[in-house]
Amino acid sequence: MKMTRSREILVTLLQLVFSACTVVLLFSFVLNLTATSQNYYGAHFPITTLSAECDAQLTQKFEKLSDESGFPVRVFEMVKTDMPTAQAATNAIASAEAGEDGSLYSENLVDYFYHLCEDYAKGNHLDYRQSELKVTAKKAARIFSETVGVTGLYDAQQKSAALHRSVTLSQFLSFAMMALSGVSIVILFTRKRLGYYRVLAALFGGALGALFASLGLYVIKPVQSLKIEPAVYTACFSEIADKCFSIVAMLSFAITAASLIAMIQIERHYQKSKDKVNIV
Incomplete structure (x- = not known):
């Protein structure tokens, strides 16, 4: 049974929401454990x-x-x-x-x-x-x-505290939106397998987006814009941020690969089922 145009548009929009929330969730999850964690700084400060x-x-x-x-x-x-x-x-x-x-x-x-x-x-x-x-x-x-000695760390602390508050909220909201949009996508399909496929496709797109975003931030090095003196301290904090972006990149790559494999498996299973129907 073919989907109506309006339902297809709705599914596409839900996929975009799911993908965007995937990017936000990946970054907020990693940043909450690293860049905004005092324990992480204590353990990894170079x-x-x-x-x-x-x-x-x-x-x-x-x-x-x-x-x-x-x-x-x-x-x-x-x-x-x-x-x-x-x-x-x-x-x-x-x-x-x-x-x-x-x-x-x-x-x-x-x-x-x-x-x-x-x-x-x-x-x-x-x-x-x-x-x-x-x-x-x-x-x-x-x-x-x-x-x-170090000066200008207060500004960095304020930004870190603000980041911690925002990523904690973002982590919760993005997870809730992912769950809602994912369930909605599956419900819109009479064949649930196709719904799962579209959810995995959205997850693949979001993880891929997070991967490219983290690599871009790794190159741009936004932490170097902080006015921490002497400059060697800025370089050290930038090194910590690079580790955070690397973690996001590796996690995103793993999710991208896993979702792609799952999509291929669903596609193969669907094709086999379709072939059996044609034979009958």
Whole structure:
């Protein structure tokens, strides 16, 4: 029995709704478990990559300060031993997330570098002025702050919180709409097998759309638009986002393949049934 034109249009519209909701559900499900989860950030934040990059930048900047001040680079780099970069960066992120100053700059840090310079000067019997040491210490503290400390994380946090609220709601609504549209499609067919086929076709289209969307976001890297300083932090958060998009892509690919296989099986079964009827 052939479907009427109006019913065919209705089925097509329901398929489009199902496909669109599939895209939303896949992204909201993965983002809810990753990008908006504090536990995920704690477990997957590339702190090793961050600390290595910060250490390299500190060395370069301390070399310039060494040329200006006359103090050897090793004097300033003692901070890497006394305040390991990985731990300092972790503390900076924790402070920023708590709404506190994540820049790490403080008078205590200035005093720390001051005493390093003073101890070196005294140990090597160098003439020095306290005012000059103070200026050098402030420059060293500023370098450490601008390289390892983090600013601009509040804006990222606000966007993450808003994203968490939206994906939670989207996850619920998209699932409900998928269930409603899927059941409606099956009901509209007298031969339920054809209804299941159309639902699988909609699932295939939605998963394929999510796959291309995730690959596009992986290339575009939207997280890099966040104004987090220094830039190495933005790169780290972007790396986490790339992992999220990769998960969406892999999940979408799996669903695309599974739905395609199921569609082929239904098509073969339908064709066999049709052949039997023709023989009879």
